[in-house]
Amino acid sequence: MMTFLNYLLSGISLGSIYAIIALGYTMVYGIAKMLNFAHGDVIMVGAYICFFAVSRYSLPPLLGVIAAMAVCTVLGVIVERLAYKPLRSAPSLAVLITAIGVSYFLQNGAQLLWTPNPKVFSSVVGTNRLALFGGQLTVSYVTLVTIASCVVIMVALTWFTGKTKTGKAMRACSEDKGAAQLMGINVNSTISVTFAIGSGLAAIAGVLLCSAYPTLVPTTGAMPGIKAFTAAVFGGIGSIPGAMLGGILLGVIEIFSKAYISTQLSDAVVFAVLIIVLLVKPAGLLGKQVREKV
Amino acid sequence: MMLTVENIDVFYGAIHAIKGISFDVNEGEIVALIGANGAGKSTTLKTISGIMHPRNGKITFLGEDITHTDGYKLPAKGLAQVPEGRRIFLQMTVMENLEMGAYIQKKVPPEDFDNVFAHFPRLKERRSQIAGTLSGGEQQMLAMGRALMSHPKLLMLDEPSMGLAPILVEEIFNIIREFHAAGTTILLVEQNAEMALQVADRAYVLESGTIALSGTGKELAESDEIKKAYLGG
Numbered sequence: 001m002m003t004f005l006n007y008l009l010s011g012i013s014l015g016s017i018y019a020i021i022a023l024g025y026t027m028v029y030g031i032a033k034m035l036n037f038a039h040g041d042v043i044m045v046g047a048y049i050c051f052f053a054v055s056r057y058s059l060p061p062l063l064g065v066i067a068a069m070a071v072c073t074v075l076g077v078i079v080e081r082l083a084y085k086p087l088r089s090a091p092s093l094a095v096l097i098t099a100i101g102v103s104y105f106l107q108n109g110a111q112l113l114w115t116p117n118p119k120v121f122s123s124v125v126g127t128n129r130l131a132l133f134g135g136q137l138t139v140s141y142v143t144l145v146t147i148a149s150c151v152v153i154m155v156a157l158t159w160f161t162g163k164t165k166t167g168k169a170m171r172a173c174s175e176d177k178g179a180a181q182l183m184g185i186n187v188n189s190t191i192s193v194t195f196a197i198g199s200g201l202a203a204i205a206g207v208l209l210c211s212a213y214p215t216l217v218p219t220t221g222a223m224p225g226i227k228a229f230t231a232a233v234f235g236g237i238g239s240i241p242g243a244m245l246g247g248i249l250l251g252v253i254e255i256f257s258k259a260y261i262s263t264q265l266s267d268a269v270v271f272a273v274l275i276i277v278l279l280v281k282p283a284g285l286l287g288k289q290v291r292e293k294v
Numbered sequence: 295m296m297l298t299v300e301n302i303d304v305f306y307g308a309i310h311a312i313k314g315i316s317f318d319v320n321e322g323e324i325v326a327l328i329g330a331n332g333a334g335k336s337t338t339l340k341t342i343s344g345i346m347h348p349r350n351g352k353i354t355f356l357g358e359d360i361t362h363t364d365g366y367k368l369p370a371k372g373l374a375q376v377p378e379g380r381r382i383f384l385q386m387t388v389m390e391n392l393e394m395g396a397y398i399q400k401k402v403p404p405e406d407f408d409n410v411f412a413h414f415p416r417l418k419e420r421r422s423q424i425a426g427t428l429s430g431g432e433q434q435m436l437a438m439g440r441a442l443m444s445h446p447k448l449l450m451l452d453e454p455s456m457g458l459a460p461i462l463v464e465e466i467f468n469i470i471r472e473f474h475a476a477g478t479t480i481l482l483v484e485q486n487a488e489m490a491l492q493v494a495d496r497a498y499v500l501e502s503g504t505i506a507l508s509g510t511g512k513e514l515a516e517s518d519e520i521k522k523a524y525l526g527g
């Protein structure tokens with residue numbers, strides 16, 4: 001029973017990281033209708049910034065996280081301006097290929113700047129473990145902080161998109177850019193804000209990911225990026241609660257299949273579940289298919 | 295002069311959609327642009343509201359050259375458009391749609407919502423409903439209410455009667471008269487020439503990207519050419 005709970009907690013924790021990354025994918029897709037495949041590499045940049053801030057310049061971990069968020073936010077906005085904005089009216093395939101290009105650019109840039117040698121990331125929340133039930137169940141603080149961050153981010157984003165003016169403008173743009181412009185909404189700056197938020201969240205995800213799995217290399221972001229993209233599709237791309245649900249389910253399924261089925265087959269199980277879900281619900285778990293009235 | 299359009303040429307790629315048309319709208323008028331499908335009526339409105347830009351010519355709104363102004367800056371200057379096909383935000387509530395209409399205002403006074411609900415009592419009943427669940431007529435009303443929220447000096451309506459039952463068309467045109475009586479200048483694009491000429495002070499007839507005729511609503515409604523082509527007489 002305790003082992004089961006332990007697996008469940010690690011699953012939710014890994015899933016929380018996927019969920020935070022998936023939010024960036026889903027928000028950008030919702031508004032810009034593009035798959036930003038460079039999103040995973042922003043995670044890696046965030047982790048490196050935090051690593052250098054904490055390990056080389058001995059800043060307190062919280063400042064390291066803030067520095068990572070600041071750098072990633074700026075990076076996200078710059079990438080959007082330079083690489084994606086000029087392609088706003090280009091075919092979506094061209095944008096997709098550009099995103100893959102940006103992904104390689106970031107990975108190779110990181111190799112050049114920081115060498116391909118693995119860095120050992122020291123967890124920002126320490127390696128202590130919390131003992132529950134008289135020591136039968138131990139949970140690392142990283143796990144708890146990861147799950148808590150995910151909950152806080154979810155609540156904050158729901159409030160932001162539901163109640164604030166900028167958040168509502170983002171929803172309006174993601175539904176109909178032309179009509180949003182007629183309301184006086186600056187669509188370009190709204191898209192920039194979305195990239196900024198998504199990239200800032202990616203930085204948090206990077207720090208949490210490397211706190212749990214401390215080996216940091218320039219390709220660290222690639223696989224979690226793909227998994228989080230899967231999570232976003234799983235939950236219904238474009239939907240914020242969908243990204244959360246998809247991320248957490250994906251993490252739990254992955255850990256359970258590693259524990260009970262086979263470590264090698266865990267990714268296959270994850271994608272098999274994705275295929276089954278998409279066969280039954282093509283728009284994802286919480287994806288909406290809205291029919292327009294004429 | 296509230297709006298002046300001088301000799302604009304608009305292209306879709308190589309297609310010359312608007313061929314040097316000129317017209318104007320005076321303060322307090324209702325001006326109609328009528329014409330068949332593909333005559334260039336909607337393109338003209340899109341060009342005024344900055345969704346498209348002309349290759350040549352000039353558009354002046356309240357003395358300011360807006361020919362190449364970014365579309366999103368125009369609502370703050372007093373220009374609002376109810377686009378063709380309504381284009382309300384289907385996944386947002388009725389209230390949120392109205393809030394988006396007031397986006398250019400820092401703080402929205404509650405009277406503004408009351409004002410819209412006075413014109414459209416049905417929207418008040420459905421204020422927290424998701425807009426996608428409204429009927430076609432209600433969606434048109436929401437699109438018009440949303441445009442009203444920005445306190446436009448010039449309201450442009452693109453095919454407000456399209457796809458509506460005759461009784462609703464009547465209602466929509468009554469509301470256009472109400473807006474006008476409240477001091478809003480109106481530029482109306484319509485295929486329903488009969489209704490449009492009834493409310494319009496002046497009208498322009500567009501034919502394949504040029505202005506074929508112009509005159510007061512009454513003159514045009516009585517002209518033989520118009521009767522033959524658009525009024526089924």
